[in-house]
Amino acid sequence: MADGFIDAFLVWIRSAPLMSSVNSFEFDHYAPLIVPVNNENLFFAQSSYLTDVSITLKELPDCVRLLNQLGSQLYSFTVSIVDVCVGNIDITSEIESIYCCNLKKLKMTIYRNMLAYEKYLIPLLQHLSSVKYLTLLLAIYITESNHFVDGFHLERNIVSYMPHLCQFDFHIRSVLKKSPYIELDTIRQSFVKRKSVDCTIEYFNNRYGQCHIYSLPFIGNRLDFISNRFPLFDNKNTFINVTMLLLFDDVKPFENVLFEHITLALPHLRTLEIFNELEQEEKAKIRKNNYIEFSHLSTLIFHYIHMDYGEQLFCRAHLPHLVELVIRNDVLLTIIDQDNQQARNNCLNVETLFIVEPWIEPTIFFRCLTKTIHNPTSSIYQLLCGTDQIISCCSLSKTILSIFEYLYQRHSLTASNKQTNQLLQSYLNLIEPDNTPFT
Numbered sequence: 238m239a240d241g242f243i244d245a246f247l248v249w250i251r252s253a254p255l256m257s258s259v260n261s262f263e264f265d266h267y268a269p270l271i272v273p274v275n276n277e278n279l280f281f282a283q284s285s286y287l288t289d290v291s292i293t294l295k296e297l298p299d300c301v302r303l304l305n306q307l308g309s310q311l312y313s314f315t316v317s318i319v320d321v322c323v324g325n326i327d328i329t330s331e332i333e334s335i336y337c338c339n340l341k342k343l344k345m346t347i348y349r350n351m352l353a354y355e356k357y358l359i360p361l362l363q364h365l366s367s368v369k370y371l372t373l374l375l376a377i378y379i380t381e382s383n384h385f386v387d388g389f390h391l392e393r394n395i396v397s398y399m400p401h402l403c404q405f406d407f408h409i410r411s412v413l414k415k416s417p418y419i420e421l422d423t424i425r426q427s428f429v430k431r432k433s434v435d436c437t438i439e440y441f442n443n444r445y446g447q448c449h450i451y452s453l454p455f456i457g458n459r460l461d462f463i464s465n466r467f468p469l470f471d472n473k474n475t476f477i478n479v480t481m482l483l484l485f486d487d488v489k490p491f492e493n494v495l496f497e498h499i500t501l502a503l504p505h506l507r508t509l510e511i512f513n514e515l516e517q518e519e520k521a522k523i524r525k526n527n528y529i530e531f532s533h534l535s536t537l538i539f540h541y542i543h544m545d546y547g548e549q550l551f552c553r554a555h556l557p558h559l560v561e562l563v564i565r566n567d568v569l570l571t572i573i574d575q576d577n578q579q580a581r582n583n584c585l586n587v588e589t590l591f592i593v594e595p596w597i598e599p600t601i602f603f604r605c606l607t608k609t610i611h612n613p614t615s616s617i618y619q620l621l622c623g624t625d626q627i628i629s630c631c632s633l634s635k636t637i638l639s640i641f642e643y644l645y646q647r648h649s650l651t652a653s654n655k656q657t658n659q660l661l662q663s664y665l666n667l668i669e670p671d672n673t674p675f676t
Contacts, residue, residue, distance in 0.1 A: 263291040269319040272299040272306070288339075291315040297323055297357060301331045304365075308335075313342040321351040328357060335364045344372040348459065350412055355381050363398040371399065373407040374457050385419065385438070385448035386411040388428035405431075408451040410461060416446030424448060435475070439464050442487045455479075465489045470502045479503050480533075483510040490515040493523045496549060500529055509550075510538035510563075517545040523553060528579065530555040538563040540593065547572055551580040561589040 288310060294300050300316055343365060354377045377386060386409050396402060421438050428434040433453040440446045459481040484491060491513050535558050547568040572580050
């Protein structure tokens with residue numbers, strides 16, 4: 238339903254006569270789009286001069302269809318792909334029919350672990366042989382080998398198919414289950430033809446291993462599943478432009494010193510997400526009134542965490558710009574019960590609250606929350622209610638409907654169109670009682 242609403246909203250723009258003279262199209266990257274399966278219904282029906290596209294698409298097949306439709310007119314293509322599950326669809330023949338002979342600039346971003354990398358993504362890149370400037374920001378779940386993506390792999394499967402390639406920037410995180418131990422120098426030595434490259438390997442107790450390989454200077458603004466062992470801190474400020482960080486560790490807890498280092502290494506950090514259920518071992522050493530300041534942090538996400546990290550960020554940190562919060566019910570209740578003044582201050586400006594357990598009354602900790610829920614011009618776009626599990630009163634999404642997909646995927650829930658309509662109508666009734674559900 239979300240995709241249908243967004244597509245319906247955009248159809249008049251994409252088919253409008255004014256598009257006949259447009260040569261560049263860029264759309265909000267928070268709103269993933271779907272390209273129609275029927276090629277007779279062109280995504281850009283009136284855009285014969287369109288050469289530059291920057292867009293977020295729902296799935297890899299959407300990307301393949303759009304490349305087929307734009308063909309030789311395409312010069313620059315920047316694409317983010319949200320859903321990496323191809324399912325039972327075989328897109329091999331569609332990939333083989335791609336003819337983008339004038340495509341010179343390609344940037345592809347896929348941050349969710351991709352399963353069909355070797356089956357579909359590699360053949361897709363191999364068919365884009367005219368590319369001169371290539372940027373890849375990828376997360377890959379390796380299923381067909383027992384080796385991480387390294388320099389030899391890139392040269393053999395991608396670079397050798399692009400004879401005109403002048404510049405190749407990348408950050409690729411590959412994940413292996415039951416991964417064998419591999420020396421870091423083995424990965425480094427695979428980049429014999431590229432000097433400005435670094436890498437890191439991490440192994441976890443859940444028997445997963447992951448390897449980050451990245452060109453220098455580092456081009457991404459996001460780091461996912463970073464443990465205590467990741468070389469986040471160096472004298473070269475390698476990751477200074479990172480704005481989104483996901484911390485994960487099941488080997489060692491995150492101590493106070495790590496958060497101190499993060500504020501120095503990532504001064505522009507805006508989103509912090511934490512997964513760690515291990516109790517801090519050095520919390521007794523933390524000095525009272527020694528607050529760590531995250532100057533630009535606006536979004537804080539707690540999922541499976543030990544209570545120590547809730548106290549670390551709320552009670553022993555200064556978060557002057559925190560406006561979006563995702564938190565477990567038990568952690569939030571404990572913080573509220575402690576009645577800590579610093580926690581009160583940090584929650585003072587929170588507008589968007591997403592509770593991953595049954596809804597609780599937010600109390601005076603969130604003075605801006607009630608006002609914002611009823612304000613359609615704010616960053617909160619819906620109030621979820623009427624479900625068996627009341628998941629929250631808000632979203633991190635930038636569009637009204639995509640939040641439903643985000644929440645249900647996150648919690649492995651399903652909802653019929655009727656249920657989703659009811660949820661949406663509950664929100665719309667707060668704003669304009671005469672609104673009717675989208676169909």
